[in-house]
Amino acid sequence: SGRWARCMAIVKEFEEKCGTPEGKLKQIADAMTVEMHAGLASEGGSKLKMLISYVDNLPTGDEEGVFYALDLGGTNFRVLRVQLGGKEGGIVHQEFAEASIPPELMSGTSEALFDYIAEKLANFVDEEEQIFHDLASGRQRELGFTFSFPVMQTSINSGNLIRWTKGFSIDDTVGQDVVGELTKALKRKGVEMRVAALVNDTIGTLAGGRYTSNDVALAVILGTGTNAAYVERAQAIPKWHGPLPKSGEMVINMEWGNFRSSHLPLTEYDHTLDIESLNPGEQIFEKLTSGMYLGEILRRVLLKLAEEASFFGDEVPAKLKIPFVLRTPEMSAMHQDTSSDLRVVDEKLKNILEISNTSLKTRRVVVELCNIVATRGARLAAAGILGILKKMGRDTTNESGKKTVIAMDGGLYEHYTEYRKCLENTVSELLGAENASSIFFEHSNDGSGIGAALLAASNSLYV
Ligand code: ADP
Ligand code: MG
Numbered sequence: 001s002g003r004w005a006r007c008m009a010i011v012k013e014f015e016e017k018c019g020t021p022e023g024k025l026k027q028i029a030d031a032m033t034v035e036m037h038a039g040l041a042s043e044g045g046s047k048l049k050m051l052i053s054y055v056d057n058l059p060t061g062d063e064e065g066v067f068y069a070l071d072l073g074g075t076n077f078r079v080l081r082v083q084l085g086g087k088e089g090g091i092v093h094q095e096f097a098e099a100s101i102p103p104e105l106m107s108g109t110s111e112a113l114f115d116y117i118a119e120k121l122a123n124f125v126d127e128e129e130q131i132f133h134d135l136a137s138g139r140q141r142e143l144g145f146t147f148s149f150p151v152m153q154t155s156i157n158s159g160n161l162i163r164w165t166k167g168f169s170i171d172d173t174v175g176q177d178v179v180g181e182l183t184k185a186l187k188r189k190g191v192e193m194r195v196a197a198l199v200n201d202t203i204g205t206l207a208g209g210r211y212t213s214n215d216v217a218l219a220v221i222l223g224t225g226t227n228a229a230y231v232e233r234a235q236a237i238p239k240w241h242g243p244l245p246k247s248g249e250m251v252i253n254m255e256w257g258n259f260r261s262s263h264l265p266l267t268e269y270d271h272t273l274d275i276e277s278l279n280p281g282e283q284i285f286e287k288l289t290s291g292m293y294l295g296e297i298l299r300r301v302l303l304k305l306a307e308e309a310s311f312f313g314d315e316v317p318a319k320l321k322i323p324f325v326l327r328t329p330e331m332s333a334m335h336q337d338t339s340s341d342l343r344v345v346d347e348k349l350k351n352i353l354e355i356s357n358t359s360l361k362t363r364r365v366v367v368e369l370c371n372i373v374a375t376r377g378a379r380l381a382a383a384g385i386l387g388i389l390k391k392m393g394r395d396t397t398n399e400s401g402k403k404t405v406i407a408m409d410g411g412l413y414e415h416y417t418e419y420r421k422c423l424e425n426t427v428s429e430l431l432g433a434e435n436a437s438s439i440f441f442e443h444s445n446d447g448s449g450i451g452a453a454l455l456a457a458s459n460s461l462y463v
Contacts (some may be wrong), residue, residue: 005314006309011365014301017267018376024263025383025430031261032387036254041238047260051253052237053203053229054156056245056453058210062087063457069449070121070182071146073201074166074292076100077117078446079124082453087114091450097124110173114185122348141193142460144452146200147178148227150255154460157198165257166292169278188294189271197455200253201409201448202229207455208447212262216405218265218388223410223421224380225283226290230388256384257286264288265376269300285384288378291328291412297373299326302353302366311362312355319353325405332416335370342367371418378419382426389431389439397435398412407444414443 011157014371033050039050044082046174052189064086076098083093099120101206105113125141145157149168153159158179164170179195186193199207202219206229209216218230234250264284274280274287287293303320314441319325330348335424337344342363349355358366384405389395394404428436457463 003310007305007311010301010305010309010370011356014267014269015372018265018372020376020379020383022430024163025263025379027263027388028261029379029386029390029430031382032259034388035259036387036391039254040232040236040252043239045239047258048089049127049162049253049255050256051150051151051255052153052240053151053251053253054205055199055203055251056234056249057458058231059207059253059451059454059458061090061211062148063211063454065091065457065460065462066142067196067453067456067460068121068125068141068203069146069452069456070117070143071102071132071148071201071449071452072117073146073148073202073448075118075127078449079121080378080446080449080453080459081124081128084457086456094450094452096446096449106167107169107349110170110176110181111185113170113173114181115188117182118145118185118189118191120403121186121193122191125191125193139462142196142462143193144197144204144456145182145453146199146201146204146448146452147180148221148448149335150223150258151178151200153198157195161196163279163282165279165283165286166178183403192462196457196459196461197452199448199455200229203225203251203253204448204455205407205409205444206251206451207229208249208443208449208451209405209444211450211454213405213442213446214402215440216407216442216444217392217394218385218404219407220381220385220413221410221411221448222290222408222413222423224290224292225286226257226381226410226412228254228384228388230254230392231408254388257283257290258379259285264380269304273297273300285380289384291416293328293411294373294377294412295326295328295331296324298331298369299323301369301373302326305365311365312358315334317353317355318443320355322344328412329415330372331370332419334366335374335416335418337367339360348421374416374419375422378422379426381428382423385423385427386430390393394439395431395435397438401438403438403440405440405442407447408441409444409447414445451457 039046039048069080150162151159205218345363
């Protein structure tokens with residue numbers, strides 16, 4: 001029928017606009033490398049902030065003692081207590097607690113957000129075991145603070161928020177030292193704790209990854225948002241005017257979510273998503289690749305199909321008009337529905353969008369759209385990784401046969417199998433089999449929390 005033909009035309013056009021052929025991905029990788037150079041050359045020289053982390057030493061394995069970590073990333077936050085055993089000792093003991101951030105706090109006041117966090121931390125500290133007191137007598141507790149938003153660091157344990165991302169929007173925090181904000185809240189709540197290190201999740205994941213494998217040289221997060229960090233030669237950072245670190249190295253927080261390039265395959269859906277977002281014009285790479293947005297892109301395509309081609313029948317399902325109603329975990333469940341009659345798709349459409357009685361043909365199109373959106377995101381993330389490997393000179397097999405391990409983390413990478421497979425396969429495809437044989441992906445499960453604790457240890461007052 002004409003209706004179905006119109007649907008297919010919309011799907012086909014979307015698919016074409018989302019195309020990521022190898023040649024395009026290589027152009028994107030090259031653009032990433034160029035922007036990396038520009039961001040390292042001067043402050044504000046690129047959309048890529050290439051932030052200096054003040055981490056010039058990654059964990060060695062000798063770290064010892066009990067340390068706390070607090071991980072504020074997006075929708076959830078975690079508090080950890082880690083006991084490090086020193087040389088060969090590894091992680092002797094760890095405990096954690098998790099809480100979600102109430103949505104109203106994501107756009108309230110700075111004080112309310114940090115008070116909430118400090119209170120959760122206070123509860124966690126209250127449950128502290130005797131072992132901590134025995135180990136730490138006379139010592140102040142120390143904390144690694146993983147804060148996964150763009151921060152202009154001023155030292156290893158201070159830094160000012162550049163802007164919020166991932167749905168947070170609290171005006172009075174912008175420009176403030178987030179360690180100062182946390183420290184004030186800890187005081188208000190009566191928690192005795194010193195923030196020894198401020199890092200973001202990519203830096204934490206890199207540090208946590210390095211603790212378990214010496215070959216970890218970069219870290220990529222794919223969760224609510226996306227970001228990457230890697231080890232740069234200090235000499236190759238023209239904008240760094242401080243003393244050259246002894247190690248000769250400096251970890252760079254790329255803030256790659258804000259990458260953009262004329263080569264990116266943007267569609268009308270991406271443009272409207274961006275314009276209607278809390279941060280229009282910003283985080284374009286993130287809006288194509290990360291968990292906060294994939295489901296929302298899918299919703300927008302489904303809405304267009306419903307409005308312009310009666311994809312779900314004569315009426316446009318009301319729920320489909322609600323921004324962000326379709327979350328990426330639900331999209332991933334539909335995408336990976338292996339039942340012959342696509343039962344999961346049927347159930348999700350019913351439960352989330354109140355769309356019932358869809359035909360199998362319709363459900364197949366939904367799966368195809370999930371595939372288009374996820375494939376584009378995963379392949380773009382792969383191109384970004386190629387860009388970093390090129391910048392590091394690790395995109396070709398060197399004589400030394402040196403391994404490169406990429407520490408990966410984030411809920412999207414962890415749970416969306418199709419996305420993860422596509423990303424890893426695309427990196428291999430772009431590198432070629434020979435070069436790809438020295439590149440390894442490692443899921444660094446909660447590396448960012450442990451990494452922050454490790455960095456608190458190496459920046460402790462008591463070392
Ligand atoms: P954050 O990025 O907020 O620190 P996570 O790394 O835990 O947190 O990532 C959470 C994000 O991962 C969610 O917002 C969601 O987009 C994505 N995610 C979680 N579970 C799944 C899933 N099963 N399939 C696809 N994406 C998922
Ligand atoms: Mg996180």
